[in-house]
């Protein structure tokens with residue numbers, strides 16, 4: 001676990017040995033090495049490279065990719081404010097300012113005594129109990145000014161994290177509506193026994209009959225994916241459970257991992273039975289590392305019970321085990337091929353496809369990547385059969401869906417509904433009123449205006465990976481879109497030109513509008529960038545990045561037009577503002593020290 | 604013989620050939636920056652973007668498919684390419700008149716080819732120090748377009764891994780294989796394949812500046828499309 005030592009002896013060799021000097025474990029090694037000293041000094045990277053027998057530049061390349069790895073000193077206390085739009089709506093900026101003032105530190109900088117650094121980070125998956133922070137990687141929610149004061153005091157006193165009040169670190173499930181999955185109380189092993197009794201083919205037939213589709217966003221048919229992996233050449237197949245859950249506003253996998261871990265691990269084992277895989281990985285986002293100890297304990301219990309390991313449940317030839325890999329702050333690693341790169345200890349850059357992971361995935365082996373919820377759902381299919389599963393939901397979207405609801409509503413949290421549920425029903429259930437818009441599916445998803453609330457959650461209508469953020473009449477949808485654009489710019493992996501440069505350009509245009517320098521020409525450029533990103537990007541991150549802008553420009557155009565100062569062209573550069581330093585130096589602020597403003601122009 | 608249609612023209616191909624390879628072999632130009640005939644496709648610059656069956660794909664990385672209809676030399680695709688070039692120009696610091704590669708630079712030549720008349724977007728003006736530590740080779744990172752040709756050539760051809768990318772997104776940048784960060788402290792030599800593969804003006808030999816005068820360089824008299832097809836036929 002992360003610690004805050006002053007000058008801990010850095011036992012790199014212990015870390016390297018624990019990972020068998022295996023270069024594919026480079027990311028895990030860097031995370032562990034950083035836990036020892038708080039950051040990764042240059043000689044540490046050199047040492048790791050030499051010990052693993054790989055080029056130092058490769059190690060530096062990986063260390064520089066992940067937001068939670070630091071190649072420059074950071075505070076012994078590292079405070080990261082979750083910066084999803086829902087955190088912003090709950091006033092995270094005021095809280096961050098207050099903490100910085102109390103600790104005499106500037107955002108993004110290290111305090112002079114090296115004690116503390118404060119910065120922002122992408123959505124930490126605590127939108128139902130925000131505003132939230134991570135302190136040395138551990139999540140604290142429900143921040144208030146009072147709690148911030150207490151935290152400032154604890155940091156000033158240099159109190160070790162394990163002596164901080166335990167209730168700070170309590171993360172609630174906030175389950176508000178249960179259906180088939182969340183109501184299931186299954187003794188571990190029951191689903192596996194049922195699937196083994198059907199035989200590998202019979203089990204795959206059930207999954208096919210269920211018409212289960214992936215819950216991670218793309219909605220790919222699970223049986224088709226599993227069958228492709230099973231039929232792909234190569235005996236050593238791999239199961240990956242995607243617990244990267246980086247989509248802003250999504251936190252349902254957090255709850256499944258916290259309270260339904262056995263269903264998730266059983267689902268992975270069911271996938272292994274269908275495909276004939278012997279090795280499994282749970283890729284756990286760094287933000288959720290506080291769950292790791294209890295997940296490891298669950299895995300140990302399952303090994304003990306014969307549900308993992310060799311000859312599972314006494315079935316000769318059914319060997320399978322699961323290990324947990326940590327992410328380190330990179331949304332793109334939720335994309336399955338980037339995830340696989342990351343599992344191999346590399347930068348999380350999406351691969352060229354074909355070949356698809358089911359044919360050539362982890363270390364070139366056939367690999368089936370599924371979402372946490374997808375894996376959990378397969379337990380229902382094993383227990384009750386595919387047809388029973390397909391009885392709920394709609395024609396193209398069978399079963400139920402977990403929604404992570406946050407924003408302007410009385411009861412944020414987890415809601416499980418059969419597919420086909422209308423937006424109006426959900427808004428009613430979560431106690432939302434005067435709703436102006438909902439963002440379904442996270443930043444990459446779709447923004448619905450109130451005239452669309454009759455629509456339904458389903459792949460054939462409004463698809464979603466689970467996020468459902470509510471905005472009432474007091475919110476400015478331009479601010480929402482701008483927050484998401486900042487998110488994509490921060491999370492672009494930088495591999496392809498359109499996304500690397502395009503997301504930054506888009507951010508620049510949105511900031512220009514926010515600063516009051518927008519012009520009609522900017523809207524044209526924004527629309528042009530939207531199209532290029534959508535068309536030419538290498539992966540789903542870049543092609544989804546313009547979604548929030550496209551939707552809000554179409555549905556909430558006045559929010560943009562209100563911000564335009566001129567109808568054709570206006571430079572982003574503000575000549576008068578550029579003179580501020582000169583005014584400060586000459587101690588002048590009289591009218592003669594200012595250029596004409598637009599207000600004067602208008603008079 | 605299998606074939607696909609490129610802007611309405613039949614292009615024959617063999618199994619395993621990409622759209623870009625087959626097109627160029629048949630005398631049709633599709634632009635590229637990160638692709639190189641001696642290395643596996645990379646698919647990052649997106650200059651080779653074409654439309655196949657209505658979907659945008661990278662021609663350098665997409666296998667040719669029998670009967671496919673591919674659009675490439677159209678106002679729409681060329682407009683996107685111009686936009687991508689503009690992005691690459693504003694992202695780095697490209698002062699072509701003072702660059703030793705001017706006239707041999709593929710980025711500059713593509714700017715002419717696709718009639719890029721303005722940078723269109725605001726310049727990023729990144730701060731990228733020059734590395735002049737090596738006795739024979741200068742690194743001017745200001746012009747790097749992240750094609751990773753040097754990275755891949757050094758790793759896969761020279762067997763050295765002198766270069767790598769670090770950082771993420773718009774902060775991505777090139778580093779060399781030394782704790783000091785200096786090229787002089789690596790095993791790089793001027794005869795490495797990686798020393799002679801950069802399509803722009805980053806990796807430059809010292810003491811041979813302007814050996815070929817401006818006006819007589821590769822793309823001074825001919826378009827890069829013509830030059831490329833000539834070389835590859």
Ligand SMILES: Cc1cc2nc3c(=O)[nH]c(=O)nc-3n(C[C@H](O)[C@H](O)[C@H](O)COP(=O)(O)O)c2cc1C
Pocket residue numbers: 213214215216217218219220242243244245246247331332333334335336337369370371372374375539540541
């Ligand atoms: C940028 C990006 C981020 C993604 N993040 C996640 C994620 O956090 N969790 C997830 O399950 N799928 C994510 N996906 C989708 C995965 O690529 C993949 O489709 C999914 O894990 C497959 O599982 P499923 O079929 O069970 O849905 C992401 C995709 C993209 C393009």
Ligand code: SF4
Pocket residue numbers: 332349350491492493494495496497499500537538539540541542543
């Ligand atoms: S679209 Fe963005 S995230 Fe995806 S490969 Fe390109 S740069 Fe990386």
Ligand code: SF4
Pocket residue numbers: 746747748749750751752753754777800801802803805806
């Ligand atoms: S230095 Fe040249 S070859 Fe290397 S990545 Fe940059 S532009 Fe490409």
Ligand code: FES
Pocket residue numbers: 634635636637638645646647648649650651652661662663664
């Ligand atoms: S040449 Fe195809 S992406 Fe660069």
Ligand code: FES
Pocket residue numbers: 697698699702703704705706708710711746803804
């Ligand atoms: S001429 Fe463009 S980079 Fe040198």
